Amino acid sequence: MIKKINPVYTQNRELSWLKFNERVLEEAEDETVPLYERLKFLAIFNSNLDEFYMIRVGSLYDLSLENTLKFDNKSFLTPSQQLEKIFAATKVLYKKRAVLSAKLERACNAAGIQRKKSGRLGKTEQSFVKDYFQTQIFPLLSPLVINVRHPFPHLINKALYIAVSLKEKKNNILGIIPIPQNLPKLLYLPGRKTKYILLEDIVLHYAEKIFNLYDVEKKAIISVTRNADISLDDEEFELGEDYLQHMRKSLKKRGKLAAVRMEINGETSPSMLNYLIEHLNIKKEQIFFCRTPINLSYLLSFAEKLTVEQKALFMYPPFTSSNKCSIPQNTGMIEYIRHKDLLLNYPYQSFDLFLKLIKEAVYDDSVFAIKITIYRIGKRKAKLIQLLAIAAELGKEVTVLMELRARFDEANNISWAEMLQDAGCKVIYGIEGYKVHAKICLIMRRENSKIEYITQIGTGNYNAQTASLYTDLALFTTSDDIGLDAVQFFQNMGTDNLHGNYNSLLSAPNSLKPDLIRLIHEERDRAINGQISHILLKMNSLTDRELIDALAEASQAGVKIKMIIRGICCIKPGIKDKTDNIKVINIVGRFLEHSRIFCFGSGENTKIYISSADWMTRNTEHRVEIACPIYDADLKETIYQSMLIMWRDTVKARKLNADGNYEKLSAKLPRFDSQTFFLKQYTE
Incomplete structure (x- = not known):
């Protein structure tokens, strides 16, 4: 029997995401x-998109290329219909961004940071x-005229190119100039004020000089976005290929996949x-004309040019x-946690407190094993990696479950x-087909x-780096129940179970969703019986149809x-x-806002979980996730x-709102x- 799905109270996830990015x-x-x-x-809006x-x-x-007809279970749109929308x-x-960009550029001009175009340079600047x-x-340019001897080149994902319409006798031909990727994105101009010109604008200006054998009719900066969602080649992997080598091959494919936007x-x-359109095999609907620079990442570089006074005006204070927490001064992390659960609230409290615990564990003769999952740790020198390496060198058993398939962080994780x-260290790579996203x-x-057992779950x-930018929670507990679950978790990961x-722990893909539905149903049953019932949730995203329906039913x-x-x-x-x-x-x-918190009930009977899972x-079905209960009454209240x-x-x-759009709260509030x-609460 096919379950009837009601689309009245649900909306398409992709269109919902676009509304979120509009919020950015x-x-x-x-x-x-x-x-x-x-x-x-x-x-950020641009890089998100x-x-x-x-x-x-x-x-x-x-x-959309598959012959089978598939529908989204929230909006009943086919992939092709979703793409159209x-x-x-x-x-x-794009129109909204163009208006805003022009407004911000005027504000930057007033603040003494001016973007200049080639046609508006002064004589000194021109020289x-x-x-x-x-x-x-x-000397770094590799211009190309497309003809029989020079086929259309592969355009690298998100790289910038100058495309030029050239007149050769009676024929129109295409010229392509790749923008050098090993030069700064912008050039600061001489003078007391902060003025700059973008690298692509310089190359665009000199297109006539570069193609001096032809008449240049039209010229534009272009960029192609390519499909980057790589699936592991299971057959090759099963034949015994080393997993690190496999991921390296997958990374190489990323820049060669189909174009999805120009x-x-x-x-x-x-x-x-x-x-x-013909050579990229895309439709007109996939072409977007921009009135702003295509790559806006250069905006982030302005911080280094701001004076002390400008930083005070133009940046958040x-x-x-804070390195302070509930642990008394001169008391060790391990000593405190052995007697009382601890909760850290990033970024208001410092990630260094977690590193302090690891450092204590490294040099504590009573500690014989450290086990940890790593999903994204970043590019920069990581103290955590150094501490784990030292622990292994000192003879402690160190097990690291490294998830190589952290999207766009694969190369870092391999290293x-x-x-x-x-x-x-003993390094394992999780379970085939399931990303290990749990933070334990x-x-x-x-x-x-x-x-x-000292268990940290976050x-x-x-x-x-992200702990200074994202709001997240980290629980530290010596609960035997949670500790034994943690032991079982790492054993299960090592045996592909x-x-x-x-x-105590709720875990995906096995029990997380059924347990969450059970918790929702408990509140539903309380409401049916006339009791006070309440659910308070925080997460990044809500798309799971079964959980949505359970919430609607409640x-x-x-x-x-x-x-x-x-x-x-x-x-x-x-x-x-x-x-x-x-x-x-x-x-x-x-x-x-990155923390996931699930509260069921109210008062003393409230059940609270923190989790890595949206x-x-x-x-809920395709990743290894953990939701951990909060047992300490003080931490639950916090x-x-x-x-x-x-x-x-x-x-x-x-x-x-009910129409799926966001609305500002009343100005009267x-x-x-x-x-x-x-x-203020944590840093004052």
Whole structure:
């Protein structure tokens, strides 16, 4: 029997994501946000959209080529229909971005940071740019005229090119100039004020000189976005290929996959456009004309040019994550945690506190084993890796479950894995077909012939850089139940066992979703029996259809449901007789809201879990995830109150309406910024 799915209270995940990214653009519009931070939000919007096209649009493109008819279970749209709507929605976002970019450029001019075009340079500037072009750029150029002897080149994913329509006798031909990737993205011009010109604008200006044998009719800057969603070649892997080598091969493929978008800044001729469409095998709907630079990552480099006074004006006030926590001074981390659970709240509290615990464990003679999962640790020198290596060299058993398939971080993880192996750590790579996304660290001690477990479970990665930018929670506990579950978890990962049972932890892909549905149903049953029932949730995204339906059912039974969802939200709140009792807000601010917190019930009986998992099918069914209960009454109260504080936000919060659009909260409400509140609470 096929279960009937009701689309009335759900929306398409891709279109919901685009609305979230529009929220990011709104932060760039907000004049109460410092100017440089607004530029950062604009750059983030752009890079978000790039990744969306590489990953999500790339996947939909693949599905659209299949003969089988598939429908999204939230909107009942086919992949092709979803692509049509995505392309249409993107064009609206491009227009909005263009208006905003022009506004920000004027604000930058007023602040003494001016972008100049080649046609508006002064004489001194012209001479400076000409010299730079001739000595630094021109020798690196590899221009190409497309003809019988020079076939159309492969355009690298997200690289910039100058496309030129050339007249040769009576024929129109195409010229291509790759923009050198080993030069700075912009050139600062001489003078007291901060003036700059983009590298691609310089090359565009000199296109006539480069193709001096032809008449240049039209010229434009172009960039192609390619599908980057690589699947492992299971057959090759099963034949025994080394896993590290396998991932290296996958990375090489990424720049060669199908084009899913072409961006154009400048003027094109019909013949040029048709030629590009034909050779890239894309449709007109996949072409986007930009009135702003295609790559906006250069905006992030302005920080190094700002004076002290400008930084004070144009950037958020600097802050240092607090090294203070509930541990008394002169008391060790291990000593404290052995008697009392500890909770850290990043970025308000420092990631160094976690590293302090690891360092204590490295040099504690009672510690005999450290086990940890690593998903994203970043490019920079990682103290955690160094500490784990030292622990192994000192004879401790160090097991690192390294997830190589951390999208766009694969190369970093391969490098760290090899370094750890060289130091004597046992490195394993998780389970084939399932990303290990769980954040868990287990320290094992032997004290008076008894084994003690210190377990750390978090909502975010073991990454010092992101821990200063993302809001995440980290729990430290010596609970035997949780510790024994952690032991079982690492044993299961080492034996490819996805179906192990745990006493305290909820785990995907085996039990997380059924347990969450059970917890939702418990609140539903309380409501049916006339008892107070409440669900309070925080996550990045909500897309899992079964969980959505369970929430809708609980809502119909009278459960009051509040959700703080930063990104995709496929449930529409406030739909009559469906989701009446569901309210959703979205918070986008200085820090990326990243923690996942699930609260069921109210008062003393509230059950609270922190987790690495969003309520997305990929997390609940196709990844290894963990949700950990909070047993300590004080910590439960701390987490619950922090959720209520976030719910009070009127500055960075937006309400999700029944039509799937976000709305600013009433200007009549008192202004309250939850992130600013936490900053003051932890750092003053």
